[in-house]
Amino acid sequence: MQRESMEVDVVIVGAGPAGLATACRLQQLAQAAERELSVVVLEKGSEVGAHILSGAVIQTRALDELFHDWKDRNAPLDSPVTADEVYFLRDAHKSTKMPNALVPKPMHNDGNYIVSLGKVVRWLGEQAEALGVEVYPGFPASEVLFHDDGSIKGVATGAMGIGADGKPKEAFEPGMELHARCTVFAEGSRGHLGKQLNARFGLDRDADPQHYGIGLKELWEVEPAVHKPGLVIHGAGWPLAESGSSGGWFLYHMEDNQVSLGLIIDLNFKNPHLSVFDELQRFKTHPEIRRHLEGGRRIGYGARAITKGGFNALPRMDMPGALLIGCDAGTLNFSKIKGTHTAMKSGMVAAETLFDLLADVPEGVINPTSYADRLKESWLYDDLYRSR
Template sequence: MEFDVVIVGAGPAGLSAACRIRQLSEDISVCVVEKGAEVGAHILSGAVMDPKAINELFPDWEERGAPLNVPVTQDEVLLLQSQKGAVKVPLIFAPGFHNDGNYVISLANVCRWLAEQAEGLGVEIYPGFAASEVLYNDDGSVKGIATGDMGVAADGSQKDAYMQGMELHAKYTVFSEGCRGHLGKQIIAKFNLDEGCDPQHYGLGFKEIWEIDEAKHKAGLVIHTTGWPASKGTASGSYLYHAEGNQIAIGYVVPLSYDNPHVSPFDEFQQWKHHEKIKHYLEGGTRISYGARALIKGGPQSRPKMSFPGGLLIGDDAGTLNFARIKGSHTAMKSGMIAADTLHAALTGGAEGASDLTDYADRFNGSWLDDELNKWRNFGPLLHKFGGIIGAALAFIDQGIFQGKLPFTLRDPKPDHLTLKLAAEMPKIEYPKPDGVISFDKLSSVFLSNTNHEEDQPCHLTLKDASVPVNHNLALYDEPAQRYCPAGVYEIVEEESGDKRLQINAQNCVHCKTCDIKDPTQNIEWVTPEGLGGPSYPNM
């Protein structure tokens, strides 16, 4: 199938790009492919949304029924000192958490709404089709993508329901897969787009939605916390957002630069919920959703070149999230809109250097998006270098006093997968057992994510060397995949012979990409499973 533009991923960046292109010209054909069973099925975010980008894309979004229904009414920032102790931090010391004019949203529902707008503008959207391969022209430029075959058995044979994947060819292909995009990662490597950049840095974000006692619900209340129970040296952060309908969204983010291989991010999240300030809201409530997703946090220092012959990287395929504000929806949308302007100029003959879209960088660098991201560029490195307390204090000096205009940029050159220390040198961590009321185990949590994969298919969690998990990772790091995976995918199993092996329960995978990021030898590679597989988030 031939299109002018093919967009991989129906997230806020890809859908905004699609909408903007068609707003500019009805003569440009646009196709969006999405691996989730429906638009929004794989979307997970906090989320408090800055409406700056949606105001530009659809100034009449309120009349169009955009699901921005809960304006923020109150901000609180808490430093948790122990399971009971907490100190309220004045907002003057937390400049990133001023949310006046922002909205508590479900990003999945916003993406569903954006998809409706896109289709109304003539965009073709194909959910349930996983883009599995990049196609290239003879001159090396990107030609488009191929979707994965359907109906392939685990042994590689074709089942009765076999259906060959489609080739989607385009004049320009846009990759908007989100954090650690499978194809975006390949594009970055092939075209050396990260040359001269710091390595990208990541966090693992958890989210649950609870329905709570109406008497405790305060629509628009936004709470951010740091401190307990974060492991020593780990600047974890957390949130509790009061949404609509007596629901709250709670979440916990663990930077994947942690050094203790005994850390279990999932258990840190479950333990955090027992803090008195959080437990107060959850008691008497019902947990209705669970999910997890890696997020990108390297900042401008880690952002690769975003254009290449035949296409663009946008959103978190490129790393546009503002980690200091824990906001990426408006930045992703703006990156997609800038991409649309660039593509429109290229396709209508008005852009110099259009063959590899090099003017995208000029448009990006001249936008409020670049100004915002550069203002907060030192936040992540400060936390990595100095920890949650001292790093946050230095970040206040950088932002609160100097407004992000200090004449230097901190670098963070050590990738997250190389930060682990030997298991024998680090203290073991005994996490409390879940009580089944406030805290839960992984399998019951994964059940709430509605995750499903066709069982008889090739495993999408591949090992470059099958001996590494036991001979290297288990021996040196007590195989951290057992703990960093938020879905119980990886287990060390002892055979009757006494030998040990890594068992991969790929059926449980929520597509968070943590294994692809944190494995210490980069031996695990996440590839696309059969379309329709993965979580099915209702309103995350």
């Protein structure tokens, strides 16, 4: 059965902060110039935000630029940071609180917000659709399509209606091809298409080896008596120190009596028998952590890969007919323990680059080689350079 195809100007893979910021900025520029652009966002989750775990501290710099009136638009940033603490867990019972004067400046969170990132991207999705972006949740991109000259033609969505035996069922649908003048890959850390493109085009050939971690996160509903809205805590030490593993942890008091906590473990740990899940459970028994959870109940959990190599591990992000952005490229600023503002800015720079190229090159595939220079001229480059 032949796949149907759809022709668009730009297709974006992934409805996270980077992908949606790209889509919004493209349509903002198009409307300001009174031009028409067809922009499609593919999202593998059943809805926008379905694959994004709650609980993050974000810097609003990129959001301020994208929507200066985000407060009037009721963006879900309702918990400004009110207190900032850093602890070192010395063992299973003892801890040391670092004096604020000794906490590295990038870790200070004055003016930042604790958010449900899932709510934020759902809001961004609404803004994108209001601007004329077509957002297709439940349609994962499964394959990169190429022109005969090797440039990227677009992507194909996954087939549906395949049985457990791998054979098509009666309700089989072969998926759809989306052909674009430029395809933007914003899948998040270790996106499966991004990895294929890296191998095909040698994007990381001139970069340092990438560094990965895994973050395990839980969302708790706690008693009002122990809830401290706006409290941000980061730390390191036990239990990872016992096995010689590196990483850290966080605990955020969000709105609605909710607490988000997590343990981040670098994937270079030496003990092959180390259970990351069990380390998280041990972590919660420490008195410094347990006091925030007493009487509460876990209401959500999950895990995700983290690309944390930083500035020196950034790959080339442009290919003939495509760009790689956000955590798919590794734009996380790990010294700040933040990646939302950098992912969004990488997408906004991508949008500005593509918008100009789409105007300058009236037809055919866009080769966005100018993206690297545009990125260097932005505050994102300086943000990552300072954290190297």
